[in-house]
Amino acid sequence: MASHKQAFWFGVRDLLPLVSGVLPFGLIAGATGVSMGMTPEMIMGMTVLFFAGSAQLAAYSLIQDNAPFIIIVLTVLVINFRFVIYSASFAPLLGPLKKRYRLPLTFMLSDQVYGLCSMPEQQAKSNGERVFYLAGVAISMALSWFISVALGVALGASIPASWSLEFTIPLAFLAMLVTTITNRRLFLVACISALCAITFQLLPYNIGFIAAVVAGVSCGLLLPNLLQKRVGKHG
Incomplete structure (x- = not known):
């Protein structure tokens, strides 16, 4: 105890x-x-x-x-x-x-x-x-x-x-993000999500954020299968 x-x-x-x-x-x-x-x-x-x-x-x-x-x-x-x-x-x-x-x-x-x-x-x-x-x-x-x-x-x-306290919010999330990126797949997911967030940032009602999340999740789910297929072809 x-x-x-x-x-x-x-x-x-x-x-x-x-x-x-x-x-x-x-x-x-x-x-x-x-x-x-x-x-x-x-x-x-x-x-x-x-x-x-x-x-x-x-x-x-x-x-x-x-x-x-x-x-x-x-x-x-x-x-x-x-x-x-x-x-x-x-x-x-x-x-x-x-x-x-x-x-x-x-x-x-x-x-x-x-x-x-x-x-x-x-x-x-x-x-x-x-x-x-x-x-x-x-x-x-x-x-x-x-x-x-x-x-x-x-x-x-x-x-x-x-005081610009709102600036500390993305910094806090970035700090956590960096510690969780431990392999190439997670790095690609982070990059794709970031690119989508920037590309669609002007869409109303934060729809661009939703699109970035969906893109990131989809990438994380699909990448392992794509990599396995690629390895299988070259094997």
Whole structure:
């Protein structure tokens, strides 16, 4: 049990450096909600319900643009589709747990949790240590996110535009992206997604983003088969 507690606090420790990327994200989410006339209760309720900062900010943007409801829903679903992949990755680990443990942990899955808990050094540990490590990362990440949004709500429009906090959001995602590109296939998927995002950026209602996600996912699914066929021909 001591090793499990130690694994939990290792998870908290490893998440702390990432708070610097979470904080500005949360401040922007909270302040944007206030600027749109939403009540603190609505903002925090949306934050807990979504628990996905990128989807929340995208929804804010589309609401401000008076986008059709179906576009808002579709955009949020596409952005959050990656959590299906995350859940599938952790299913063997979390599946045997009782529901009162499994459901909260799966709800708190995030990019940071996936990135830290899928490291090779974590894969080599026992299932018990991995679960407690994941819990440490997930709980500290959730608390960091909720506190950051609450600070954004409290500060509201008083956050100076000169701080350019929104610039830190793509930087945080780029930092996570670089650590996940571990082979040629993932590099190609990232390049194709980026090219599509740039090409279709002028399309209304963030449709270009949806196109980039679809292109990236399709590339990731089709590339292995194409490479196998190519190897088979040359073999």
